[in-house]
Amino acid sequence: MLTQLAGLLALSRRELIALALLFGLTLPAVTARIYASDEIQYVSYLRSLWFDRDVSFENEYRYFYERNVGRGEHFHETFLELQTEAGHRPNFGTLGAAILWAPFYALGHVTALSLPALGHEVAADGFSKPYIAAIAYGSALYAFAAVLLSIAAARRIAAAHDRHSIAAGLAVWFGTPLLFYMYVAPPFAHACSAFAVALFVTIWLHVRKTWSLGGAVALGLSGALMAMVREQDVFFAIGPALDLVLTAVKERRVQAALVAATGCAVFIAGLTPQLLAYSALNGRPGPSSLVMRKMSWHSPHALDVLTSSAHGFFAWTPMAMLGLAGLVVLALRGPADTRRIGGIALVMVMAQVYVSGSVDSWTVAGAFGQRRFVALTILLVIGLASLLRSLPRGPWHVVAAIAVVTFVWWNLALTALFGAGLMNRQRLQIQQNAYDVFVTIPRMAPDIARRYFTTRDSFYQRHDGGQ
Secondary structure (H helix, E strand, O other): OHHHHHHHOOOOHHHHHHHHHHHHHHHHHOOOOOOOHHHHHHHHHHHHHHHHOOOOOHHHHHHHHHOOOOOOOOHHHHHOOOOOOOOOOOOOOOOHHHHHHHHHHHHHHHHHHHHHHHOOOOOOOOOOHHHHHHHHHHHHHHHHHHHHHHHHHHHHHHOOOOOHHHHHHHHHHHHOOHHHHHHHOOOOOHHHHHHHHHHHHHHHHHHOOOOOHHHHHHHHHHHHHHHHHOHHHHHHHHHHHHHHHHHHHHHOOOOHHHHHHHHHHHHHHHOHHHHHHHHHHHOOOOOOHHHHOOEOOOOOOOOHHHHOOOOOHHHHOOHHHHHHHHHHHHHHOOOHHHHHHHHHHHHHHHHHHHHHOOEOOOOOOOOOOOHHHHHHHHHHHHHHHHHHHHOOOOHHHHHHHHHHHHHHHHHHHHHHHHHOOOOOOOOOOHHHHHHHHHHHHHHHHHHHHHHHHHOHHHOOOOOOOOO
16 A cells, blocks of 8 residues: 555655655644634634534634633634624634544544543543644644645656655755644644645646546545635636646647536535535625725735745745746746646746735734745645756756755744744844844754743744734
């Protein structure tokens, strides 16, 4: 079975075992707790549906609030005072993360039911440690699966069994905010988002070879899951849609319309659980009107989300620049079909920039990095692998290796600074951050590591209203 799984992932048995061992060694870094309001909303979906069979979240919100969780600015006003058109407390999250977490949550439930017989007092109430730990470790596993799918996609596009794809996967794993939302704050939906998008892109890369009706069904279902995990991820569907149109024009495939209709119909059918939840929660099959008011569809902040010191993607995550440069290389060099994949990948990135720049709260104030771009994980791996593969042997490889290592350290050190409360969480201060990344953190690394693994609660605490 291991050999078959390795084959599906375009890995050798030895490579898969090595990656799995690395993931296993990092599991003690997973933080099993609820911290921020977004986490509360996503977890409340699962807990309420599991125990209460409804989308009335007041008891969940009150539980966390009374235990000094979710006490950030405006939490009580927003989630314990406001009501939707249907008379419920609002929830701006979606259902997809709850669906993905459900198998792990079931294991947590069995654990909570079993522990009292072993002499441990644990409540089987959906809130206790086994449930939250199950969600956290589930997110970590989905993030790891996203990395594996990304490496496989990069290899299949290049039609080469090289090590550049693994190097790119490791670099994006440890050099982007995926790391933070995999280990420090896994109850956010971003690790699940990285997985759902990676699955969707992987299916698209396979389906596009034949554009069969069965492939359209798989693409539609994975697209629905992707949209249910995070609504803005539905914009990734622009890529396969554009690819199908180009294929139909070039090859005059008369079944293209049927493939498109099938994919759309399956997508809508797959989205039904979310539409039903929206109807019950908001009184209509759509997101909260409070969310829609935050959107300015001319995307006034498209440039800001990339370059601003207030959580600009490139400033916070310079590894992203290498990944996107690699997608440009992929779009300009090689066989025509590979160039098309690179071009479409760039379109998907631009679609995410557009929708993220359309949100009034584009700064994701108080969050680690431009977290809305964690979904780009698979495209960054594909791009970085392409860039590394395109470089001539010699000095350029050394330069690239130095850049990758530097950017990984930048991300790791910012994670430490952010978690330890040693930086401004609202924006980067490049000179100060650079000094701390390369001078302060190396000096403090042993103490920070000790704190993280022995007194985890002292790490990533709320400061000045929090996240």
